[in-house]
Amino acid sequence: MFVFCIESSHSRGMGHLYRSLTLAEELRRRGRDIHFLVNDHASTLNVLQSRGFESTIYDPSAPDGSWEAAFTEKVQQLEVWINDRLDTAFAHAEAVMSTGARLVTFDDRGDGAELADINIGALVFDNTAQLKGREVRTGIEYMILNPEIERYRRARTRLGSILVTLGGADTHGVTVRVARWLRNKPLKLTIVTGPAFQHREELDAILSEPSLAHIEHLDGVPSMAWEMSRHELAITGGGLTPFEAAASGLPSIVIANELFEIPVGRALEELGFSRFAGHHRSLDLGKLSVDLPIDVMSRTALSRTNLDGYSRIANLLESLVQ
Known part of the structure; x- marks a missing residue:
């Protein structure tokens, strides 16, 4: 056993x-x-x-x-x-x-x-x-990494839709801060929260604004691999998720939810398919800029990862x- x-x-x-x-x-x-x-x-x-x-x-x-x-x-x-x-x-x-x-x-x-x-x-x-x-x-x-990703690997060429997924728990409620920052951006946005997410009231308060109809909130998804396939950029924590995104060809902006994720975020940026926005307590919102070379980052991700x-x-x- x-x-x-x-x-x-x-x-x-x-x-x-x-x-x-x-x-x-x-x-x-x-x-x-x-x-x-x-x-x-x-x-x-x-x-x-x-x-x-x-x-x-x-x-x-x-x-x-x-x-x-x-x-x-x-x-x-x-x-x-x-x-x-x-x-x-x-x-x-x-x-x-x-x-x-x-x-x-x-x-x-x-x-x-x-x-x-x-x-x-x-x-x-x-x-x-x-x-x-x-x-x-x-x-x-x-x-x-999730082997299901193999079905959805593809190169991205331009920014069309952003996925926000900060873990099954998102202990520190970083999703709420990201949603607040992105609400004024004219971008198609999907936020996925997991089964242990405990900041739903705060998030709902933001997303209930009539002007935010362009933001989709999914409380869990049957397949994260498939969900990633629908987007051109992901905002994630510093665990496995940005590597799974990279394996599918999806570039990412990484936020360290915990201190031990800081070296991971820096390494991801050095690998060339992510940008590191820092630890959540000192988050550099400017790094969340979506003016990124999506095509270069996507090709780099596909070439440097495997399943x-x-x-x-x-x-x-x-x-x-x-």
């Missing part, structure tokens, strides 16, 4: 969940048994159930090393434990390894990462040499148990 241990919530965001789901679905397709360990968060549990995955709730505040054995005793043939929650503590890693399972972590700077069989740092762009693990893999070729990361990582995980 392959176990995914994640944290997903309004305050934490839901990026870890969706990244894990893409990898989990590939492993399930290969015949692997999958189980999720997750904190008690209704939206996350609903998503897991809708995707057909079994899950067990754990308490992230419990002392590391104190709860893992109780779970593993109930699981038959635990093969690989996959942590996607950042900063693995040594006591936790030690408890997992004591079961005989192989440990894989993502973007992990915690003390416990040194015990991991593999530490995959696709979203780490600063001080990568300091990442610990028996084996460390870095680079955007290990980015886990093989999830398969590449699944191969690594399976190699641990062969």
Whole structure:
């Protein structure tokens, strides 16, 4: 069995969940048994159930090393434990390894990462040499992106429509600030909010103005890959979303929702298919200018990204148990 241990919530965001789901679905397709360990968060549990995955709730505040054995005793043939929650503590890693399972972590700077069989740092762009693990893999070729995007890859040549999508939670309500800034722009605009978004009243107050009929608000979408295909520019957070946008040929303006997203935003700008507008607390609204070389950014995005990361990582995980 392959176990995914994640944290997903309004305050934490839901990026870890969706990244894990893409990898989990590939492993399930290969015949692997999958189980999720997750904190008690209704939206996350609903998503897991809708995707057909079994899950067990754990308490992230419990002392590391104190709860893992109780779970593993109930699981038959635990093969690989996959942590996607950042900063693995040594006591936790030690408890997992004591079961005989192989440990894989993502973007992990915690003390416990040194015990991991593999530490995959696709979203780490600063001080990568300091990442610990028996084996460390870095680079955007290990980015886990939605394979559905392959159906919608296309080059953009000019700006026609903007997509605003700042995560399943948008903890800090950055969507509201972006909507307020864009409301006077004569542009076609679609705002997508996710299942853990808690700033709906503020957003509705802005969008209720009669003059803002050109702004469409979608409370969740069945396919973000398809939604991205309808637009020529995206305004996103600094997680996986701008990379998924790039893989579809969609340039982006990136706002760091968290401090650890700042190096990601800078790296995205250096890659040539995004512009970084800064951390949300010191947001440079001038960077939200839509006067961008959309055609150049789109071609760059298509040439520098691919969708093989999830398969590449699944191969690594399976190699641990062969």
